Amino acid sequence: MVSTLTRAREAAATVVDPELPMLTLADLGVLRDVAVTDGTVVVDITPTYSGCPAMATMRDDLVRTLREQGFADVQVRVALSPAWTSDWISERGRAALADAGISPPGPARRDGPVLLALAPARRVLRCPRCASDAVELISEFGSTACKALYRCRACLEPFDHVKEI
Amino acid sequence: MINDAELLGNDAHWAFGTDFEDPLAGVDTTVPAGLDPAELARYCLMLGDDALVLSQRLSEWCSRAPDLEVDIALANIALDLLGQARLLLARAAAADPSAVPVLPEGSPVPAEDALAFFRDAGHFRNVVLAEAPNGDFAETVTRLLMFSTWRLAEFERLATHPDAVLAAVAVKGRKELAYHRDFAARWFLTLARGTQESRRRVLNALDALWPLWAELDAPAEAEGVLEQVFAASQVDRPESVPAATRGRDGVHTDALTELLADMQSVARQHPRGLW
Numbered sequence: 001m002v003s004t005l006t007r008a009r010e011a012a013a014t015v016v017d018p019e020l021p022m023l024t025l026a027d028l029g030v031l032r033d034v035a036v037t038d039g040t041v042v043v044d045i046t047p048t049y050s051g052c053p054a055m056a057t058m059r060d061d062l063v064r065t066l067r068e069q070g071f072a073d074v075q076v077r078v079a080l081s082p083a084w085t086s087d088w089i090s091e092r093g094r095a096a097l098a099d100a101g102i103s104p105p106g107p108a109r110r111d112g113p114v115l116l117a118l119a120p121a122r123r124v125l126r127c128p129r130c131a132s133d134a135v136e137l138i139s140e141f142g143s144t145a146c147k148a149l150y151r152c153r154a155c156l157e158p159f160d161h162v163k164e165i
Numbered sequence: 166m167i168n169d170a171e172l173l174g175n176d177a178h179w180a181f182g183t184d185f186e187d188p189l190a191g192v193d194t195t196v197p198a199g200l201d202p203a204e205l206a207r208y209c210l211m212l213g214d215d216a217l218v219l220s221q222r223l224s225e226w227c228s229r230a231p232d233l234e235v236d237i238a239l240a241n242i243a244l245d246l247l248g249q250a251r252l253l254l255a256r257a258a259a260a261d262p263s264a265v266p267v268l269p270e271g272s273p274v275p276a277e278d279a280l281a282f283f284r285d286a287g288h289f290r291n292v293v294l295a296e297a298p299n300g301d302f303a304e305t306v307t308r309l310l311m312f313s314t315w316r317l318a319e320f321e322r323l324a325t326h327p328d329a330v331l332a333a334v335a336v337k338g339r340k341e342l343a344y345h346r347d348f349a350a351r352w353f354l355t356l357a358r359g360t361q362e363s364r365r366r367v368l369n370a371l372d373a374l375w376p377l378w379a380e381l382d383a384p385a386e387a388e389g390v391l392e393q394v395f396a397a398s399q400v401d402r403p404e405s406v407p408a409a410t411r412g413r414d415g416v417h418t419d420a421l422t423e424l425l426a427d428m429q430s431v432a433r434q435h436p437r438g439l440w
Binding site: 042044047049050051052053055075076077078079080081082083084113114116117118119120138139140141142143145149163165 | 188189190191192234235237238240241242244245246247248249251252317321329330332333334336337338339340341342343344346347348350351354386390393394397
């Protein structure tokens with residue numbers, strides 16, 4: 001028989017990100033922990049960015065999904081540390097992003113003093129539509145806090161790139 | 166007018182429900198031994214107010230920026246700062262509940278909103294640099310360069326603060342601030358080495374804002390970063406006399422009063438409102 005904890009984990013792992021619905025919260029690395037304490041399911045999630053406006057929706061979606069699976073008491077907590085990094089996006093998540101026309105992030109920089117970058121970051125990436133590497137950065141700030149905006153010089157389509165952070 | 170009381174307890178009216186207004190939900194906010202809770206709260210309030218006020222300023226650009234990409238960038242930066250402000254104000258409130266303005270009985274306004282919307286200018290602890298009007302795009306970029314360079318250096322230092330909550334906010338925030346600083350530095354460089362007109366404007370902006378730098382009491386690393394940007398931009402470090410601003414003591418310019426009048430008006434009209 002499947003344990004309560006396993007069922008709770010499996011249920012929580014099906015919840016998708018409200019802004020990147022091709023990714024589950026688990027794929028995104030936002031779902032940090034699921035525990036069952038005295039019958040209460042305690043879920044820890046971490047924001048991608050400090051101002052991530054999707055946290056409330058994620059909370060509501062987790063609570064609703066777990067309730068539908070028969071868990072009456074659900075508590076969603078914020079985990080601030082360690083801070084989210086784009087390195088936590090799973091391989092499956094990266095593939096799902098690319099399938100949806102969003103370029104997945106490269107490796108994030110390691111900790112240490114943050115150096116000034118007067119020239120835009122040079123990322124090695126490909127257009128998720130035509131796979132050309134002739135791409136150019138339009139802006140480091142895109143449709144959500146976690147994305148930069150690129151354009152493909154081959155097929156001329158603009159596309160989002162999940163920023164390394 | 167909406168009757169607030171009728172809506173209490175009925176989450177169906179609200180897309181996001183009504184009770185996820187605590188950005189520190191489930192976070193252990195016990196103040197570690199050896200730290201004075203009131204002092205920690207004051208410090209978090211300063212850093213939170215800096216972010217809140219500049220966030221509000223930057224959001225004034227929304228739909229008015231020189232181009233769409235800049236518009237989106239400034240809105241994104243404002244959002245990051247607003248997120249930092251929420252965490253820091255919530256941290257201040259948890260450390261020292263007596264710092265939170267008292268609202269009418271039954272008000273559902275969370276502590277960080279009470280701090281944001283129900284304090285007058287004299288109780289804000291932000292530096293005056295954060296409240297200065299946006300001016301033109303050159304002034305906005307120059308202020309953002311000064312602010313994010315200083316704040317990033319400050320957050321690097323705070324990453325090892327004994328209060329785990331403040332340290333976590335700093336570790337997260339510095340990743341965001343690195344993007345803000347790079348954005349501002351690149352635009353500063355672009356304007357300074359662009360046309361005669363763009364250079365004239367950025368030099369004017371620097372002259373006007375530089376007296377406010379002293380109040381930040383910036384660490385040497387921040388000075389070093391600005392030197393790099395100035396050198397690449399072929400701009401001399403200004404020598405203007407520091408202004409004797411005391412935003413940290415609640416002494417502000419009229420610009421803050423006007424900003425708050427706008428930002429706080431709806432919340433104050435509906436102290437029992439649910440948002």
